[in-house]
Amino acid sequence: MQLSSANFKSAARAALHEPNLQAAMAENRNFAAHVRVQVDGTANFQGLRAQAKAIKDHTLAHLDHYLERYEAAAIKQGTQVHWAQTPEQAQQIVVDICRQASARSVIKGKTMIGEEMGINDALARAGIERYETDLGEYILQLADEPPSHINGPAIHKTLEQVQDLFHEHHKDLGRESFLHEPAELLAEARRLLRKRFFEAEVGITGANFLIAEDGSHVLVTNEGNGDLTSLLPKVRIVLASIEKVLPSRADAGVHLQLLALSATGQPLTSYTSLYGGTKNAGELDGAEQCHVVLLDNGRSEMLAGEFRPMLRCIRCAACMDNCPVYNWVGGHAYGWIYPGPMGSIWTPQLTNLEQTVDLPNACTLNGRCAEVCPMQIPLPDMMRVLRSQHWQQQLTATTTRWGIGLWAALASRPRLYRLLTAMAARTMAWAGSKRGRLSRLPLARGWTEQRDMPAPQGATFQQLWQQRQADKNGSEQ
Amino acid sequence: MSSSRQAILSDVRKALGREAHSVIEPHPFKERIALSQAGIDPYQQFLARLEVTGVTLEALADISQVPEAVAAFCTRHQLHGPLAVAPALASLPWQQTGLQTDVGTAQGHHPIGVAQAFAGIAATGSLVMLANADNPAGLNFLPEYHLVVLDKSRLLGQLDQLWPLLSHPDEGTAQAVQLITGPSSTADIGGQLLYGAHGPRAVHILLID
Incomplete structure (x- = not known):
């Protein structure tokens, strides 16, 4: 996706005057409040949170070790592990696997790493048909839009907009009547996509965690689309990034409960699956090939400095769901795939500082994101680090610079200041x-x-x- | 791309300020924290969780009653068409019910899949399914109705009690471990919670007491 974070201000202003978006964001604020009630009602949430952070800090401090252990265990299970330093390398790996499988079509589950590496465009360029199976992603494929939320990619779309999209795009498939009921729309999508599941040669999913102990990867969904994508095609491709590794299944268990609670208020999502390699002899379901792509894309650099805590992120979206800025302007204003507070840190690290100056400056520093973050990531502190980097690299807006200069001149002259x-x-x-x-x-x-x-x-x-x-x-x- | 592998691992080590294969500190925890409520009977907790996740349960005195219960379920929900039954449950007296059963995995045309759970988890209200030759994973996702046989003695209090059982050498290797905590659901259409997105619209447990 093209980086357009430099347009944050104008995009945010437009978003505030978009009635559909405002209706959808009001809905998200209600949902976020419901989730907080569930979290606050969980007796040992704080203990779980402290343990999850300590486990991840330990893992990151030995990331090389756990990556190597993961790789060895995955290979033992029949998984092929591919390493990619850049999004371009990752795209090439995926396209090559699809070509080797003579794939005409792929089915795809929701993957933010896939968005990050621009896999959709790469598949299109290679002439491979792609069918999104997460219902939110399917809606966005029809609308030709990027996700606006890392868990609910289409939360910015109202029911009326989905009705219109389905009507427009499913006309060619012989539907005449206009469907109003959400259940009817869902049944239609289910029927259409079911066919695609059986046809596709390749299934692409993300991974919420990688487990070093047994070489498996964990997939979390509520729809079950990720499991069908993993099980039905002959070739399975899993897109992951290097910081997703955890030492053991027990460690993943701690993070999985925290993720589900913080994201949706569930104790676990409807489907939480640990996939370990290819199907065994005598098995009826499962992939014959399993490929895992490990993307770095700047993460090893983050490990060295002040942004290492960001690598603890488990993508629950609690920070954006509780952000007074995100919850009004929506995700698209942020101009890249990771929106909200976490995106304001991730985006500069994974793209560049120059074009993302507005993101950490859009933050009110109210501290809510750090309060709700299950991994205790000090998001506001990192916003401040970014702001000082802007200052040092002379990226701060001229008026702000001038204002801060004036204030500094005054503040260092107490008499004048008092006067x-x-x-x-x-x-x-x-x-x-x-x-x-x-x-x-x-x-x-x-x-x-x-x-x-x-x-x-x-x-x-x-x-x-x-x-x-x-x-x-x-x-x- | 082995050169990328070397480059990434070397970048990671450089960032951590260490040489290759340095000494690893021990993992900080022996025990993991799991969601639980002290002093509550696991079975009661399991039932309470199922209320929330929308999964139904009926208790049976013996596993031999499963086919009869499945037949009654089909009648109640007016379901027709062949049942897909896990090989693990093939030896049950299905003939007596007159239902057409296909032993194996589910195909697109099976409205019902009957599978056997490895365990249940009370604190989260989850069913643990092992995907292997005896329990094909397709049964859990393709049919609209998912019927799961769970032995009450396999009900665990917390998620954390599951992991040692999976590592037990008797369990063999499973291609996947699937924790199922409710029917397939989505809130992607205008924020409304709907069941039966891609997987089952209903999950029903046949608990063997």
Whole structure:
């Protein structure tokens, strides 16, 4: 997907005035509130959270070891492990496997690593037909849009929009009546996709975790599409990234419960499957070939520095579901595949700093994302690191730079600072003396459009502080 | 691409500031935390979880009653067409019911799949299915109705109790371990929860007491 994060501001502004999107985001806020109730009602959630973090920190500190162990165990199970440093290498690996399998069509489950490596375009260029099987991804394939959420890719689409899309695209398949009921729409998609499951030569899925102990990969879905994609075609391709490895099945168990709870409030998703290689002799179902692609794409670099905690991310989406920015502007405004708070850290790391300056600056630093993150990733701290990187590399917007420079000049001259703030306070008190509030302020129209500023009353903070110190000293003597 | 492999592993080691094959610190935990509620009978907890996930359960005194119960289920839901039955359950008295049974995996035309669970997990309300020659995985996903035989003695309290059982040498190798916690569901159409997305619209447990 083309990086368009540089347009964040205009895209966000447009999103706020898009009625369909606003209706859909209101729906997401309700859902997020429901999930929080489930999480808060889980007695040992905090213990689970602390353990999951410690397990992942240990794994990342020995990532080379666990990757090698995973690879050896996977090969033993008949899986072929492919390593890709870049998205282009990964695309080539997948296309080559499809060609070797003489694949005309592939069925695909939801995979964010697939989005990251641009697999959809690569398959199209290779002339291989692709059918998305996750219902949300299927809707987006019809709409020709990227996902706007890492778990619910089509959460930005309302029921009415899905009705229209199905009507338009399923006309050619002989349907005449307009379907209104969600259950009817689902039945239609199920029927159409069922055929594709049986036809496809290759099935492509993501992986939520890789397990070093036994070389298996874990797949989490509620629809069961991931399992059908894994089981029915002869060739299975699993797209993963290097930080998804965990030492053991027991470790995966800890993370799986945390993931399901944080993502949807379920104790486990409907289908949580551990796949270990190809089908054994005498088995009726399963793939004859199993390929796992391990993508790096900048992750090994992240391991070295301040962004290592981001590699703990289990993609539950709690950070975006609880973000006051994401929950109003939606995912597309962020301009790449990972939106919301986690995306504001991932995107600069996996693409570049220059075109993603707006993302960490769109953050209000309210800290909610870090509070809800099951892996305790210090997202706001990392936003601050990015902002200081912008400053050092002179990427900060000119007006901001100028403003910060002016403030720094003032703040380092205490007398001047006191004088000016006292003047400003008196002016504001005078301007708002009638109503006790100010409905307009110079340079802050965006702020005062939504609310009034209370007019300053009495002394400034510094005067009050001095008074307090003096009183304290007086009472001590 | 072995050169990519070398490059990635070397980049990882460089980032971690270590040479190849350095000493590994021991894993920080012996015991894993699992979701559970102290002082609650696992069976009662399992039933409570099933209420939430939308899975139904009927208790049978003996496994030989399974075919009869499946026949009654078909009548209740007005289901016709052949049953796909796991080889693990092939020896049950299916003939008595008059149902047409295909032993093996499910195909697209089977409305019902009957399979045997390896275990159940009370804390999460999950069924544990091992995909192998005796229990083909297609049974769990292709039919609209998934009927699962679970021996009550195989009901575990927490997820964490499952892993040692899987590593037991008697279990052989399974191509997949599938934890099933509810029917196939989706909320992708306008945020409404719907059952039967790609897999079963209903999961029914036949619990052998």
